[in-house]
Amino acid sequence: MSHKMPEKSGLNKGDQMNKQIKFYGGVKLDEGKMTSNEPIISAPLEPLYTVPLQQHIGAPAKAVVQKGDKVLRGQLLGEAGSFVSAPVHSPTSGTVRELSSCLGPAGAQLPAVVIESDGEDTAAEPLPIFANWQEASPDELKARVAEAGIVGMGGAAFPTAVKLSPPPNVTIDTVILNGVECEPCLTADHRLMLEHTETIITGARIIARILGVKQIIIAIEMNKPDALEMMTKKAEGTGVEVVGLRVLYPQGAEKQLIYTVTGRKVPSGKLPAHVGCLVTNVSSAAAIADAVCLGKPLYERITTVTGTPVAKPGNILCRVGTPYSSALALCGGVKEDPLKIISGGPMMGMSVYSLDIPIIKGTSGILLLAADEVSQYTPNACLRCGRCNDACPMEMIPGILSSTIEFHHFSLAERWHVMDCIECGCCSYVCPAGRPLVQHMRRAKAVANATRRAAEAASKK
């Protein structure tokens, strides 16, 4: 099925911003990008790295090392656990102290490999470098993406190689690189776009070669004019198009991004591939380029450590397994005690209760909120004011849904498309009754998934 692209005259440079497709809903937020001008700092070696084997959506990686094994930087620690999974590699050279578990950002314990570093940081043999990736076969390139453990680094951490394998009867004609970074306070992608522009563009072209796609677009929000300019300059002549999008949260959400850039709406319950699009984060694209051109697997990423309590907020290149406390210490620790520590951004991040959590492939930021920045309120009954509906980018009515969920009408909530909720947080942000709307949605989704799994298990018996 071929899709016609609409006239894209309104997408560049903002002078025709009024022609750019505006997705329904969304909220305007204080951007809080205090680290936009902080260059990337490489974190020094840690004495201990606790590397989770579950850093991605899907089955955890299966450990291939044992206690006492000597490992090198980039060496395989765990192989992919199933089709929807990804391998995990060592962030440095050293000894495997133990295979145990650690606290993850979502509060659950994750299986982990604890590496005691030897201080040498010796690299393992890189994966075989492609002499000229432009002549390599798409399958070879995709195998490299899988081998290198690349996952979605925008936060969702979906195994990229699986994303690059669309269902058989579906054709992709557009690759969109997500440089929007619509979450307030996070600037990791921004700095990457400024400092590693060409790597990102190479990654985009590799993805296009894997999928056999001509149309490559890098989308950047207009609040990053320097990144837009740099990316446009470096993309000249490469066949990659750069577009500037209006600043509205959540412009970077996959479905909303596809809608603004191409005019296509991903149908409910379907993948972006079903409308011919593939979206990937700019960090993931850069990681793909490194995997193909340098033979480097994914074991480090840029994390923005930010917030008013932080002494010297910055963008740190951290290896996986680095504890949050080390990243924070690199940024000078705190000036005052925070009331909340968030893994990720303020709208979709997870609040954590400890700094002993390791940075993983999807940790885009560590955000500290001071006591006067934390909103605390008591929920009331839904007022049916409709502000949530006005704000919801998926055009749902979170308020009514939350009331049905509160009264346990989960099947009704499912009929009313609660599974389409992208958990962006716009509804809770605007709710004057202070209802924890996203929490209700998550609960309903969990119940729906559990019910479905139970039904599948029962039907298999």
Next chain:
Amino acid sequence: MSEQTTIRMPDTSKLVVSSSPHYHDMGSIPKIMFTVLAALAPAVFASIYFFGWRALLVLSVCMVSCAAIEALLCRLMRRRISIGDGSALVTGLLLGMTLPVTSPLWMCIVGSFIAIGLGKMVYGGLGGNPFNPASVGRVALLLACPSAMTTWVTVSGCALNKWVVDATTGATPLELVAQNQPGPGFWSLFLGNIGGSIGETCTLALIVGGVFLIALKIIRWQIPVFFIGTVFLITGIAYMVSPCPKFNPMTHVLSGGLMLGAFFMATDMVTSPLNRKGAVVFAIGCGIITTIIRLWGSYPEGISYAILIMNALTPLIDRYTAGRPFGVARKASQKNA
């Protein structure tokens, strides 16, 4: 890294952990309610100006009774006392605005009890009520004490030196046009130098308050615009067909509780539809029913009944004007409606 200064790490023992999002725009129910009270302030001043200080007494008794009754009922129902959200005060003020200045105080208290008890608390408090509580209270009083509710005074200019303007058998503008008598002129109607209930007479003050609420996005502009517009349109058409005082669109738009009802009572978020489309349908319905009652019904005023009837239809309007979620095909959504 060997630094001379020691780095301070946070104390993690008192961290707050909660679901995302971690930002909030800090809108709240008290903020909304107190903004509505502020928007009604010009109309309150106008009422004291034209009717005398007893107007303030009536309004105060209504507001205090509503708050006290809600607190008492919360305690009896073993719920958290909710008067802090300000909605009882708004109900009290709106109820008081629909009463004549000569209302006996016991009637104010009974009306407040019905408004809060039967109009709100019996449904579980704010958010659960299908009907506008102030309208419920007013209609109950209209049915129970018809003569007290229609005892008007003759207004003429400033009454700030009076406790209450002298009661005479003056008719309100709507009563006049119902009998096909010409009503007062434009400026009297617009500024409120006319008879009527406490809060409904000064059109200017009500419009100022209403526009204030629209600008702050507290109410949807579609409701007052389409409500008033529909009344104007229907009476206008009737007037063109048969030009007589009974159908005069200007009198209809500027008198009675239309401004108060359209800006402050039909726009109550709990009892009006959720989205813009629904709001338009709701407002047009209010306008049609109001005009029918006024022109062809037995009552000179139909706002409260119109609002209550449309409140009853709000869930149905919501259901049929609910948009399809992003990416949901037309056929699928009809099946699941």
